[in-house]
Amino acid sequence: xxxxxxxxxxxxxxxxxxxxxxxxxxxxxxxxxxxxxxxxxxxxxxxxxxxxxxxxxxxxxxxxxxxxxxxxxxxxxxxxxxxxxxxxxxxxxxxxxxxxxxxxxxxxxxxxxxxxxxxxxxxxxxxxxxxxxxxxxxxxxxxxxxxxxxxxxxxxxxxxxxxxxxxxxxxxxxxxxxxxxxxxxxxxxxxxxxxxxxxxxxxxxxxxxxxxxxxxxxxxxxxxxxxxxxxxxxxxxxxxxxxxxxxxxxxxxxxxxxxxxxxxxxxxxxxxxxxxxxxxxxxxxxxxxxxxxxx
Amino acid sequence: xxxxxxxxxxxxxxxxxxxxxxxxxxxxxxxxxxxxxxxxxxxxxxxxxxxxxxxxxxxxxxxxxxxxxxxxxxxxxxxxxxxxxxxxxxxxxxxxxxxxxxxxxxxxxxxxxxxxxxxxxxxxxxxxxxxxxxxxxxxxxxxxxxxxxxxxxxxxxxxxxxxxxxxxxxxxxxxxxxxxxxxxxxxxxxxxxxxxxxxxxxxxxxxxxxxxxxxxxxxxxxxxxxxxxxxxxxxxxxxxxxxxxxxxxxxxxxxxxxxxxxxxxxxxxxxxxxxxxxxxxxxxxxxxxxxxxxxxxxxxxxxxxxxxxxxxxxxxx
Numbered sequence: 150x151x152x153x154x155x156x157x158x159x160x161x162x163x164x165x166x167x168x169x170x171x172x173x174x175x176x177x178x179x180x181x182x183x184x185x186x187x188x189x190x191x192x193x194x195x196x197x198x199x200x201x202x203x204x205x206x207x208x209x210x211x212x213x214x215x216x217x218x219x220x221x222x223x224x225x226x227x228x229x230x231x232x233x234x235x236x237x238x239x240x241x242x243x244x245x246x247x248x249x250x251x252x253x254x255x256x257x258x259x260x261x262x263x264x265x266x267x268x269x270x271x272x273x274x275x276x277x278x279x280x281x282x283x284x285x286x287x288x289x290x291x292x293x294x295x296x297x298x299x300x301x302x303x304x305x306x307x308x309x310x311x312x313x314x315x316x317x318x319x320x321x322x323x324x325x326x327x328x329x330x331x332x333x334x335x336x337x338x339x340x341x342x343x344x345x346x347x348x349x350x351x352x353x354x355x356x357x358x359x360x361x362x363x364x365x366x367x368x369x370x371x372x373x374x375x376x377x378x379x380x381x382x383x384x385x386x387x388x389x390x391x392x393x394x395x396x397x398x399x400x401x402x403x404x405x406x407x408x409x410x411x412x413x414x415x416x417x418x419x420x421x422x423x424x425x426x427x428x429x430x431x432x433x434x435x436x437x438x439x440x441x442x443x444x
Numbered sequence: 445x446x447x448x449x450x451x452x453x454x455x456x457x458x459x460x461x462x463x464x465x466x467x468x469x470x471x472x473x474x475x476x477x478x479x480x481x482x483x484x485x486x487x488x489x490x491x492x493x494x495x496x497x498x499x500x501x502x503x504x505x506x507x508x509x510x511x512x513x514x515x516x517x518x519x520x521x522x523x524x525x526x527x528x529x530x531x532x533x534x535x536x537x538x539x540x541x542x543x544x545x546x547x548x549x550x551x552x553x554x555x556x557x558x559x560x561x562x563x564x565x566x567x568x569x570x571x572x573x574x575x576x577x578x579x580x581x582x583x584x585x586x587x588x589x590x591x592x593x594x595x596x597x598x599x600x601x602x603x604x605x606x607x608x609x610x611x612x613x614x615x616x617x618x619x620x621x622x623x624x625x626x627x628x629x630x631x632x633x634x635x636x637x638x639x640x641x642x643x644x645x646x647x648x649x650x651x652x653x654x655x656x657x658x659x660x661x662x663x664x665x666x667x668x669x670x671x672x673x674x675x676x677x678x679x680x681x682x683x684x685x686x687x688x689x690x691x692x693x694x695x696x697x698x699x700x701x702x703x704x705x706x707x708x709x710x711x712x713x714x715x716x717x718x719x720x721x722x723x724x725x726x727x728x729x730x731x732x733x734x735x736x737x738x739x740x741x742x743x744x745x746x747x748x749x750x751x752x753x754x755x756x757x758x759x760x761x
Contacts, residue, residue: 275544276544276545290536293511293536294508294509294515297514297520298513298515300509301512301516301517302516304473304494304495304518324505324536327499328508330500331505
């Protein structure tokens with residue numbers, strides 16, 4: 150076994166098939182802004198959906214898909230691709246927007262979100278659109294699914310990473326911890342990386358009042374290396390994901406401290422916008438604020 | 445004349461079938477959840493340690509891992525007790541296995557089905573697993589009657605790309621079939637011809653139905669016995685033929701009469717040839733006892749099936 154500079158190991162590297170010029174922080178920030186515009190437009194058009202937990206995940210997703218995920222949007226089923234598994238399935242406005250911006254499908258497809266006949270259901274349906282790796286929406290199942298991918302990759306001598314994004318409310322689900330104990334047990338620290346979008350709000354309200362958890366301590370207790378970062382500082386996110394990619398025996402989890410609804414003042418830190426659409430006036434305000442950048 | 449094959453438990457067929465599938469080039473992986481000594485999955489693990497994992501007491505995680513394997517082209521088997529699989533992981537089977545891409549290639553082989561698990565008592569006695577499994581839309585659901593049919597059923601599901609649920613049992617039961625038998629998914633097998641009534645059974649009740657038919661024959665009643673191993677998709681033609689040719693039906697299963705074999709048969713009859721039918725099953729929670737004592741306790745006996753047959757024949761017009 151040999152380790153390479155970016156932390157991959159075991160088998161020779163395949164080059165990343167999609168050539169991307171190294172993206173600057175400024176460029177990634179612009180992508181993130183477009184993703185935010187998609188998110189609020191999609192939820193407004195559908196008059197339903199989950200804007201809060203989508204807006205909190207934007208920098209994480211953009212940094213991942215533009216700088217860390219070995220992927221080829223033209224060949225989404227490439228067996229050696231890195232997998233991005235969205236376990237917090239309600240964040241589809243985020244997932245679909247990132248996939249569209251990254252070139253998996255046309256952004257025009259976003260217009261059909263949540264409508265009859267569109268492949269973009271309210272929660273992800275595996276394979277319905279390119280890049281949608283997993284059916285989710287019932288929380289807590291993504292890390293288990295990733296273990297199956299990772300063990301399969303090991304059996305087939307394929308070298309890829311599985312990135313799993315979870316919400317902090319999702320950590321209430323017991324299955325997360327069944328999987329959390331299994332990842333180090335199976336020695337999958339070189340294959341699975343977890344991300345927790347720690348936005349502090351779940352469906353019924355603030356996470357500390359619904360079910361208080363301490364994600365860093367809990368993951369550490371299960372044998373994971375915890376990397377914390379400001380989930381809206383693009384440079385900090387990039388640094389955290391880079392650190393997470395460096396192979397070591399312990400699996401890594403990035404606990405990203407985020408703000409639910411980030412980028413739209415009346416949605417920020419507001420449990421009311423976990424799963425609610427803006428009005429026409431609110432949409433206009435949201436788009437204006439997003440255009441002004443993160444404050 | 446050859447000697448009758450020895451009695452064997454249907455669960456014993458599981459590792460035998462898995463090894464057979466690997467020999468035939470099927471890309472099998474298998475998972476257990478700390479019950480591999482009972483499900484017999486460990487015997488596969490001894491031969492193929494790279495293709496077998498035990499995940500600890502964590503059925504939900506096991507299902508998700510299997511789904512991940514299947515997403516990479518593997519034929520993923522998972523095993524546990526029928527009281528836990530699907531009971532402890534139904535939502536995972538629905539969301540991570542049944543719904544993606546029309547159903548991922550995951551096969552559940554749930555042992556210790558029904559009340560004949562015995563001394564462990566009611567919490568271990570699965571009488572709702574078949575009902576749950578049949579609601580998972582792409583799943584085939586199979587309850588084999590003896591070792592040979594279980595071996596062939598597990599091999600058969602291993603060769604499809606659909607998800608499946610196969611229920612096996614704990615006790616050793618007499619062989620009904622030898623290697624000349626050919627199991628097919630969705631095809632019932634007539635074990636005994638008959639014209640007055642048809643006993644449609646699955647699992648351990650098939651052998652009991654054969655005994656009941658012998659009792660009825662002594663009274664001059666001609667009872668057909670159908671081994672309906674596949675609950676879903678059910679063999680509609682065999683049910684229809686039984687209705688048309690015998691005019692009365694008894695279903696028998698080691699399961700509730702809600703959502704199991706009887707329900708599936710009744711639906712076919714209701715849609716085609718409404719026919720007098722009686723349901724023999726287990727509609728109460730159990731207790732400890734030896735497996736054969738429990739068959740008596742729950743009246744899963746030849747005498748009960750024969751009585752049900754007489755009752756249903758009396759309802760013929």
